[in-house]
Amino acid sequence: MKKLCKKAYFYFILIFLYAPILTLVVFSFNDAKSRGKWGGFSLRWYKELFHNSQIMDALVTTIVLALLAAFISTVIGTVAALALHKSGTRLRKSMINLTYLPMLNSDIVTGVSLMLLFTFFHLDLGFVTLLLSHITFCIPYVILSVMPKLYGMNQSVFEAALDLGASQLQAYKKIVLPDILPGIISGFLMSITLSIDDFVISFFNTGNGVKNISILVYTSKTGVKPENYALSSIMFGAVLILLLIINIKEKKKSTEVNY
Amino acid sequence: MSNHIIDLQGIDKSFGDTRVLENFSLYIRENEFITLLGPSGCGKTTILRIIGGFEQPDAGKVLYKGADIASVPPNKRNFNTVFQKYSLFPHMNIFENVAFGLRIKKMPEVEIRKKVSRALEIVNLPGFEERYPDSLSGGQQQRVAIARAIVCEPEVLLFDEPLGALDLKLRQGMQHELKKLREALGITFVYVTHDQEEALTMSDTIVVMSNGEIQQIGTPVDIYNEPKNRFVARFIGESNIVEGVMHEDFHVRFAEHEFTCVDGGFEKEEKVDVVIRPEDIKIVPKGEGMLSGVVKSVYFKGVHYEMQVQTGETDWMVQSTLMEEAGKEVGISIFPNDIHIMKKTRV
Numbered sequence: 001m002k003k004l005c006k007k008a009y010f011y012f013i014l015i016f017l018y019a020p021i022l023t024l025v026v027f028s029f030n031d032a033k034s035r036g037k038w039g040g041f042s043l044r045w046y047k048e049l050f051h052n053s054q055i056m057d058a059l060v061t062t063i064v065l066a067l068l069a070a071f072i073s074t075v076i077g078t079v080a081a082l083a084l085h086k087s088g089t090r091l092r093k094s095m096i097n098l099t100y101l102p103m104l105n106s107d108i109v110t111g112v113s114l115m116l117l118f119t120f121f122h123l124d125l126g127f128v129t130l131l132l133s134h135i136t137f138c139i140p141y142v143i144l145s146v147m148p149k150l151y152g153m154n155q156s157v158f159e160a161a162l163d164l165g166a167s168q169l170q171a172y173k174k175i176v177l178p179d180i181l182p183g184i185i186s187g188f189l190m191s192i193t194l195s196i197d198d199f200v201i202s203f204f205n206t207g208n209g210v211k212n213i214s215i216l217v218y219t220s221k222t223g224v225k226p227e228n229y230a231l232s233s234i235m236f237g238a239v240l241i242l243l244l245i246i247n248i249k250e251k252k253k254s255t256e257v258n259y
Numbered sequence: 260m261s262n263h264i265i266d267l268q269g270i271d272k273s274f275g276d277t278r279v280l281e282n283f284s285l286y287i288r289e290n291e292f293i294t295l296l297g298p299s300g301c302g303k304t305t306i307l308r309i310i311g312g313f314e315q316p317d318a319g320k321v322l323y324k325g326a327d328i329a330s331v332p333p334n335k336r337n338f339n340t341v342f343q344k345y346s347l348f349p350h351m352n353i354f355e356n357v358a359f360g361l362r363i364k365k366m367p368e369v370e371i372r373k374k375v376s377r378a379l380e381i382v383n384l385p386g387f388e389e390r391y392p393d394s395l396s397g398g399q400q401q402r403v404a405i406a407r408a409i410v411c412e413p414e415v416l417l418f419d420e421p422l423g424a425l426d427l428k429l430r431q432g433m434q435h436e437l438k439k440l441r442e443a444l445g446i447t448f449v450y451v452t453h454d455q456e457e458a459l460t461m462s463d464t465i466v467v468m469s470n471g472e473i474q475q476i477g478t479p480v481d482i483y484n485e486p487k488n489r490f491v492a493r494f495i496g497e498s499n500i501v502e503g504v505m506h507e508d509f510h511v512r513f514a515e516h517e518f519t520c521v522d523g524g525f526e527k528e529e530k531v532d533v534v535i536r537p538e539d540i541k542i543v544p545k546g547e548g549m550l551s552g553v554v555k556s557v558y559f560k561g562v563h564y565e566m567q568v569q570t571g572e573t574d575w576m577v578q579s580t581l582m583e584e585a586g587k588e589v590g591i592s593i594f595p596n597d598i599h600i601m602k603k604t605r606v
Contacts, residue, residue, distance in 0.1 A: 159313055160346040160404075162333045164360035164411060174359075178350045 077142025125207030
């Protein structure tokens with residue numbers, strides 16, 4: 001009985017988490033325009049989605065923006081983490097706290113303050129400012145995911161590389177980077193997700209008609225249309241596949257090591 | 260002078276406000292197995308790291324065959340280090356770990372293969388090339404670390420407490436292997452440890468250190484039999500240290516008794532410290548021997564019994580393969596050869 005309860009509880013949580021997404025996916029294939037009635041299976045909304053140039057433009061913007069922001073913030077964040085790791089305790093502690101502050105800050109404060117800064121420097125709001133703002137809010141997350149890997153590393157490994165004749169640069173490239181790579185990758189993926197997700201900060205820092213998906217959907221005068229179900233389903237599928245790839249890779253790696 | 264491979268001259272080193280070394284000097288001869296021995300915080304690891312190039316001395320010279328190398332970075336020194344925590348590269352297999360130094364030197368692949376398998380043979384790990392570090396035991400990892408260091412054919416091999424993380428049995432096995440390795444390679448070993456047994460077993464020369472200062476330098480036998488002061492006597496092996504008075508050469512008084520000894524060269528009536536190793540005290544039947552006392556406690560230690568014997572005001576630690584009952588009245592006898600007199604150290 002106790003076992004049964006445990007199982008039921010587990011499935012209840014699963015249903016609670018995934019029922020909304022499942023509904024979304026199902027209704028993306030609904031032939032009817034209604035939100036409540038099933039009008040038969042069709043790919044109608046997927047077709048319309050791909051023919052809607054507004055949505056397609058926004059999708060491209062979102063993907064390019066996410067990849068660029070994630071890549072740049074990963075580079076900056078990783079280098080920052082390496083420098084922080086090497087610096088003295090006092091400087092490191094205050095710097096880490098300073099980088100964590102923006103994460104706790106509400107998006108609206110970050111968004112408005114960035115907008116004010118850009119306006120102050122007479123930067124035209126558009127793709128560049130959008131990118132800059134995304135890089136800004138991604139960097140702390142990269143630092144946060146790289147730092148623990150640096151601390152988990154055996155500290156004398158770096159010295160061992162120097163001892164064996166490697167220069168500092170070679171030691172970083174051949175020893176430190178491969179060791180902290182999982183942290184870097186997870187920082188990169190987290191940045192992509194954050195960038196795709198963000199609305200508030202993007203909203204204040206874009207202009208010239210540059211729109212990502214969230215801005216397009218939130219500011220749409222016609223409300224949420226069935227094309228959006230299709231789009232959301234595709235995005236969910238993409239994330240799911242990404243997650244599966246990462247998991248399979250991790251599993252393969254752990255079985256390789258423990259023979 | 261000519262056979263000194265490393266000369267440390269007047270080294271000062273501080274970390275923040277803590278002065279670790281002050282005017283420290285030491286020379287290391289070519290092809291010797293020298294051990295820096297001392298409690299943690301005595302500065303022994305700092306010296307090793309200065310030799311390895313991982314720390315810069317604040318003042319003083321580090322000479323390698325007569326040339327100052329204080330500012331040469333570790334990757335440009337022909338020394339290799341075996342670290343305390345193995346420090347293998349976790350994402351590389353054993354072959355790549357050992358080959359690392361050779362790859363940096365851009366050695367041809369054929370030669371790398373030859374040298375790596377030779378090095379793995381020397382440390383008794385042939386066939387481990389494809390394994391990863393975390394699938395190896397502590398002892399095996401340490402051997403890989405040694406193979407990785409010797410494959411570069413250094414002139415000096417530095418060891419920073421390499422056996423500290425291993426269990427007793429493994430440690431003893433590795434001690435013999437290291438000693439054999441040194442004989443086979445014929446290079447200089449500089450070894451840092453806080454374990455006196457390790458130091459006694461392997462070294463040609465032991466440097467006993469405390470608070471950044473050398474207390475005594477000598478062969479293991481010298482250090483054990485003729486400790487220079489209280490610190491060395493206490494740190495190396497177990498010992499009874501009592502206060503005594505040197506009446507004249509070869510005559511000393513301690514524990515309210517006159518003894519004959521073999522030491523001389525002291526002032527008349529000079530106060531001294533007397534060292535007697537626990538295995539050198541003989542328990543004899545009551546009434547015989549030089550002192551008489553009572554057995555206070557007995558502990559079984561495996562090879563021997565360790566007994567506490569009180570004579571008057573003095574407690575003696577005695578080690579013997581024969582057991583005496585606690586509470587028994589016994590006599591104690593000490594031979595002149597086993598009495599070692601040390602000058603009082605200023606405290």
